[in-house]
Amino acid sequence: MTMEIRKVPVRRAITWLAEAINLGRANPRAIFGAALLMISTLYGVLLVVAVISTAVSGASSSSSLATKLAAMIPAFLVTVLALPVLMAGLLQVIRAAETGQPARARDLFQILRQPQAKRLAMLGLIHIALGIAGALAVALLAGGSYWDDYLSAVQTAAGGGSLVLPEPEHPQLIFVLQLVFNYISYAIMLLGVPLITFSNAGLGDAVRSSLRASLLNIGANVFGIVVFFAGMLLAALVIGLVGLLIVAVGNLVHPLIGSVLSVGLYLAFGTMLLVVLVGGAYAVWRDTFSTESDTPALTGFEA
Template sequence: MSLPIRKVPLTHGAQWLMRAINLGRRNPRAIFGAALLLIAVLYLLMVVFTLPLQFGEAPDFETAVTTVALAALAAVLILPVLLGGLMHVIREAENGRPTRARDLFAPLRLHKALPLALLGLIQIALALICGSLLVWATGADYWPQYQEMVRGAITGRITTVPTAEQPALVALAQLLFYYFSTAVVLVSVPQIMFSGLGLSDAVKRSFGASLWNLGAYLFATMLFMLGAMIAGLMVSIAALVVAMLGAAVTPMLGHLLAWLLFAAYGTVFLVVMCGTCYYAWSDVFAEDGDAAATPAPAQHDRFEA
């Protein structure tokens, strides 16, 4: 039987993020290796789906959009499975159990892949609802103008940026979509992986938690995005510097060094994001004996990532 959803203070959002930043002390090879493997799988998926665009004649606009849309759909379906695997590695490592980077594929072994993949369909459904609201709020002429702007960007033509009839409603719809799609999908992942819930129950409870703990969720999201933007800016500057230094030797070396830096940033980004969601789940739902509560970090804890 599922335990009630806990109401946690707003400050717990900061605690989840701080604990996630300190992840990897017990088994960094497994945790960060799994995150890097996740990036590699998604990159390989994109390469496979876009191969038709890289050979033969240049595709027309519709073909290119269709191919990219299919690649995005595949990524949306497989990403929750991979995130579930990364949270599994995090959970095993943090509880002192042996785990390896290849345990990223644990959802396949544990028969959790299908319900996790279906979370992607939930996200698509939310996107369609948000899109319907946007069509209503932007007016009949907005989307044709937007498509023309995209075509112009692809072909190198400069076009006028369209404006919505009700920009405030557009911003509100996008904000609601990003919040609920992120909160419901990401917190449903550990619900399915660790709480033994089915898809519908996991989504319902995650949606309820996103309302009941709106303050803590938003606080954690705000801190995470702020940190990600600052770190991303610093990494971009560092990548530019190392690319210039490497290019002094050979252009290939410059590109390689910059790529390695961005790959490291993406790896840490995934670990902190999944760690924050994992600790949010363990704190709000407290359904597991070995992850029943999220203690406040001690005053002497340090940021180590």
Template sequence: MTIRSVGAGHGWQWLVQAVNVGRGNPRAVYGAVAIVSLLALLPSVLQLVLQLAFGLDAQSQLMLIGALSLVSILVYPLLIGGVLRVIDAVEHGRPARPGDLFSVFSVGAGRLVGFGLLMGALYIATFYTLVSLFGDGVPEWYLEIMTITQEMGASQTPPSAPPELPMPPAGIGPLMALGLLFGMFYATVYAIGLGQVALGGRSVFAAFGDGVLATLKNVLPVLVIAALAMAGGFALILVFGVVASLVTIVAGLLHPALGAFLVLPMYLALLLVLYVVMFGAMYVMWRDICGDAAAPAGPPPGSTIEL
């Protein structure tokens, strides 16, 4: 197994290639991602339904979020692995359909679930450690915020003045900074490792080791694509917010509900595009670092490490 080290400029190339991924068969790629996007909305819909039906308090909401997160840890690696296989088939010119993403449920499902469990355990352990070391008072502050928000939503009459929210604890700044740093590291390990399981046929721990090594050897391009993705995402959300506001205002002149009716498909389309770019970035990162790198995105000669 070869783990390549690529230059910082690949961060930009990955983003461009992710935007263009699936152009050979957009129906298969966008169809597969649309299925995953709809399934990804189910936990939020279920949480909303249970909240409206049972009026869950803040602590019960946290327990529900934890349970749904556990289900996501088990199911999402299967769905993402399926999307990566669809993208790989399209990029290599093989026939592909949106439903092909479910092929992972019969081939390699155990390894994908195992990798998801391993990464989920690392996420939870790291989060607990960071909160224990730097998050003194953060869980209590978060619960208080959720309680105030729940009371506002349950109130039949709007408050005469906005409620006074508690100040965040002093340690929340370092906690968020470290959370962002570890989040970027684990996200890259997850992307490369999941590609190794779904496309490279690697075992769970071998894929995890590949992901860690690939991340450490490609810090610069990872930082570049992360910075570009955050800047581009912020700009895209800002533009979408302006356009959605204008549509809502103009449509509201005809009927109050027309604005929401028009904005919802716009939001779903934006979500679909973002998912395609995200999965596309995962694929091209894996391909250029571990898979059969495409020619001009391949590494310069002599930059490989044989494992």
């Protein structure tokens, strides 16, 4: 199945960000509640699988770094497989809220009963495969002993020593290669999930269409990435300063209160970032692929 891909002007990236920031205005309880539920679920799954795999492998605090990392592999795999499925659930909550349909935070899990869930999980496998391919390419460029030296340096730091990372060969080429792999990998994830969820695309069609769209609209996409990360860094700076103030005030009462308030602040910040990221992916899919006009374009920013 060949999907029509529209050419999007570079300036459209500003509208994507504006729409993503304004998402909560329709049904904030459902949208932000679903995002918080997604974060909690991913961390819960990661924790449970990590504890089980660590117990099965026999890894302990005295085990080598390689053993500890190997014990974490199942938790990483399960989390990456669950990520696109839960992202699709959040997208459905966002779409329902934006189109005036009833939406609740727990609707996040409705995707698990839908036929797209298997294809979405397979998209996670493709994300893992691209990550492995990128890591192998970097390993080849970095030099034969780089990763052994890197693990040794990390293990030394974990044991209380100073962290002195080795210098890889061809650092500039590695940097460019990582940018390319990351762009392709996240384009497939952020565009492939709504394509499977809303356009009912097959796995192969979703991957091919995502790659074509990421190349056709590379200007708008890269500009959107730059704007998003610039905004995220600025917001993180503000949140960091506010967090220091909250901790200082909370500590005047009790250190535990300061810690709880700080965790709550950063959790809220992470939830908002997730909504903006997934909402941006929804806006990109709609402008690039969808023939619907179910969501009005927004031209300004609201708090």
